[in-house]
């Protein structure tokens with residue numbers, strides 16, 4: 197099943213539940229008219245209309261079709277608001293949540309890419325997950341990436357080089373709490389976050405006021421173990437925020 201199909205299946209379940217509730221209420225209101233029930237029905241109908249419109253915009257956005265920036269922004273806000281419900285529905289119906297999260301990150305990234313930035317390197321923070329470091333490495337790169345001996349056995353050496361070339365701040369975080377602390381301490385104007393679908397989604401949903409561009413890590417050895425990242429994706433995101441792409 198494609199990621200969008202997974203997403204639309206979850207939305208479909210939510211819409212079906214709303215429609216059933218609306219129909220039950222409509223029957224009740226026909227027997228005994230009540231203003232409060234009529235108001236709830238009106239809200240339900242608006243909700244269904246919003247979900248339908250959002251699904252169309254989501255499809256166009258993830259299919260790389262032309263979508264006005266303001267529509268992407270409104271849609272991203274709407275999807276952010278209902279995202280917990282979407283994932284709960286996916287959970288209940290056995291739909292793979294990773295695919296739905298990939299759709300969310302694509303919506304987020306496409307919206308960010310529709311904007312223009314020209315930040316200095318020092319205003320950009322690149323956040324990496326600890327699992328990107330080779331598990332047997334003895335150097336403590338979580339305190340500073342400069343501790344990397346640059347042996348090239350994992351992506352940390354290339355990231356350290358990218359940091360030198362582009363002048364961006366690069367940190368390796370051991371979890372969401374440390375990642376939040378790094379953002380608070382370094383006060384960046386933009387964040388490029390590398391992580392799995394779950395961590396990226398929660399990070400993007402939590403951070404407000406600054407753009408967070410998500411890059412998925414690669415997991416050739418399974419989750420959370422000696423993961424990799426495509427350095428070109430990170431470099432392109434850095435250059436985009438610097439206004440050079």
Ligand code: SF4
Nearest residue numbers: 333344345347348350
């Ligand atoms: S590149 Fe750096 S972090 Fe990775 S294994 Fe080598 S010394 Fe350790």
